Amino acid sequence: xxxVTGLFKAFDGINILKDVDLKVRPGEVCAIIGxxxxxxxxxxxxxxxxxxxxxxxxxVGDFTLDVQRASGDSRLIRQxxxxxxxxxxxxxxxxxxxxxxxxxxxLIVVQKMPRAEAAERGMLWLAKMGLEDKASxxxxxxxxxxxxxxxxxxxxxxxxxxxxxxxxTSALDPxxxxxxxxxxxxxxxxxxxxxxxxHELGFAREVANKAVFMDGGxxxxxxxxxxxxxxxxxxxxxxxxxxxHSSKQD
Amino acid sequence: MTDISSLIYQIVIPEFSRxxxxxxxxxxxxxxxxxxxxxxxxxxxxxxxRPNRYLYHALDTTINIVRSFPxxxxxxxxxxxxxxxxxxxxxxxxxxxxxxxxxxxxxxRLVEGSLREVDKELIQAAKSFGASNFQxxxxxxxxxxxxxxxxGITLAIVAILGCTAMAGAVGAGGLGAVAITYGYANFDxxxxxGTVFFLIILVQVIQSAGNYLYKxxx
Numbered sequence: 001x002x003x004v005t006g007l008f009k010a011f012d013g014i015n016i017l018k019d020v021d022l023k024v025r026p027g028e029v030c031a032i033i034g035x036x037x038x039x040x041x042x043x044x045x046x047x048x049x050x051x052x053x054x055x056x057x058x059x060v061g062d063f064t065l066d067v068q069r070a071s072g073d074s075r076l077i078r079q080x081x082x083x084x085x086x087x088x089x090x091x092x093x094x095x096x097x098x099x100x101x102x103x104x105x106x107l108i109v110v111q112k113m114p115r116a117e118a119a120e121r122g123m124l125w126l127a128k129m130g131l132e133d134k135a136s137x138x139x140x141x142x143x144x145x146x147x148x149x150x151x152x153x154x155x156x157x158x159x160x161x162x163x164x165x166x167x168x169t170s171a172l173d174p175x176x177x178x179x180x181x182x183x184x185x186x187x188x189x190x191x192x193x194x195x196x197x198x199h200e201l202g203f204a205r206e207v208a209n210k211a212v213f214m215d216g217g218x219x220x221x222x223x224x225x226x227x228x229x230x231x232x233x234x235x236x237x238x239x240x241x242x243x244x245h246s247s248k249q250d
Numbered sequence: 251m252t253d254i255s256s257l258i259y260q261i262v263i264p265e266f267s268r269x270x271x272x273x274x275x276x277x278x279x280x281x282x283x284x285x286x287x288x289x290x291x292x293x294x295x296x297x298x299x300r301p302n303r304y305l306y307h308a309l310d311t312t313i314n315i316v317r318s319f320p321x322x323x324x325x326x327x328x329x330x331x332x333x334x335x336x337x338x339x340x341x342x343x344x345x346x347x348x349x350x351x352x353x354x355x356x357x358x359r360l361v362e363g364s365l366r367e368v369d370k371e372l373i374q375a376a377k378s379f380g381a382s383n384f385q386x387x388x389x390x391x392x393x394x395x396x397x398x399x400x401x402g403i404t405l406a407i408v409a410i411l412g413c414t415a416m417a418g419a420v421g422a423g424g425l426g427a428v429a430i431t432y433g434y435a436n437f438d439x440x441x442x443x444g445t446v447f448f449l450i451i452l453v454q455v456i457q458s459a460g461n462y463l464y465k466x467x468x
Contacts (some may be wrong), residue, residue, distance in 0.1 A: 078380040086378035092371040106379035
């Protein structure tokens with residue numbers, strides 16, 4: 001469960017997020033869509049403080065953080081981050097570590113888990129991502145889709161309350177997108193709570209229970225994917241039409 | 251002309267061990283101080299983990315000032331400090347003080363560069379796990395930067411070796427002193443070029459060892 005209320009964020013005096021409220025229930029998959037510059041990535045990065053919000057309250061599970069009271073309290077911020085997992089557009093894997101070491105790094109360093117136990121859990125998640133045979137491969141030896149699946153395993157191994165995914169397929173070659181979406185679909189079926197910034201409207205329609213359309217730093221429309229994509233709002237219609245058109249060309 | 255074998259056994263070998271002693275003690279102490287300075291610089295930099303303008307500028311300026319001293323002037327300028335630390339300003343132990351004072355800021359800059367090259371995305375990934383700044387520095391940034399730090403330290407060892415020759419000129423002993431006193435001042439080209447040849451081999455060995463380590467760690 002993740003809930004954010006009254007979230008504000010400005011960069012150099014320009015308001016990027018204007019009073020955003022969002023609630024994702026346990027086991028829900030929430031797709032955040034919208035044109036570039038609408039603030040969707042900033043919203044996602046504010047949820048785990050990779051961007052520092054200016055105001056708002058973030059609640060993950062039973063942990064609540066009030067931005068204005070927590071500012072500068074690195075202990076609270078670390079606690080918030082331990083409740084959330086993050087998957088990045090560019091994978092952000094450690095290049096000098098094997099796939100398994102990438103997955104176990106956070107368990108060993110942050111959660112202080114014994115190495116053997118961390119390796120066991122790491123293998124479990126690599127296997128779930130269909131990568132048990134790549135455990136000792138380095139990121140440089142993996143395809144983009146495999147790298148992103150290692151990154152998903154890395155986020156999941158920490159057993160976060162919610163996984164945040166920032167355009168997880170945008171840096172992939174078109175033929176590799178499917179395997180990552182399939183892996184995410186499996187997680188969704190297992191009841192993993194996810195917030196995902198994506199341009200894959202087809203995936204959002206199929207897997208997400210909830211969709212949010214952002215524009216100009218605010219949420220313009222939210223509901224089930226069908227409701228949002230079928231919205232009468234002209235801004236959403238033109239956006240969906242453009243994406244629909246380009247995805248047919250792929 | 252000097253007899254080659256007695257030159258080697260009586261002068262070059264003892265002085266060679268003095269050179270090694272100076273180079274490696276100065277490198278070890280410089281590396282320890284340099285590392286600490288580099289970490290402080292990286293963390294306090296405006297894009298660092300804990301930006302602090304005042305600390306960064308204080309360190310940055312101090313390092314630049316120390317690095318502006320020509321080494322031969324530095325040796326003389328800090329004689330009182332050297333005496334206070336070692337008790338004398340002559341000999342290879344005394345030379346370690348100026349060698350360290352010149353070496354530490356040099357290594358600090360090299361390590362700072364290596365740490366700053368660590369991909370910001372990796373730091374973000376570590377942050378997203380909830381890693382503390384301490385964990386990010388010691389478990390992510392330094393391990394990722396090790397190959398590049400090794401090649402920086404190799405560069406520093408060779409630079410410090412060059413400085414020992416200058417320290418030799420003002421009484422520190424070592425191979426540099428041999429080349430100057432027995433070779434240059436005695437008009438004995440065999441000794442001078444012979445010593446230089448010895449130094450060339452030493453630099454080759456250091457550089458190859460550094461390159462090898464870099465390749466293995468990469």
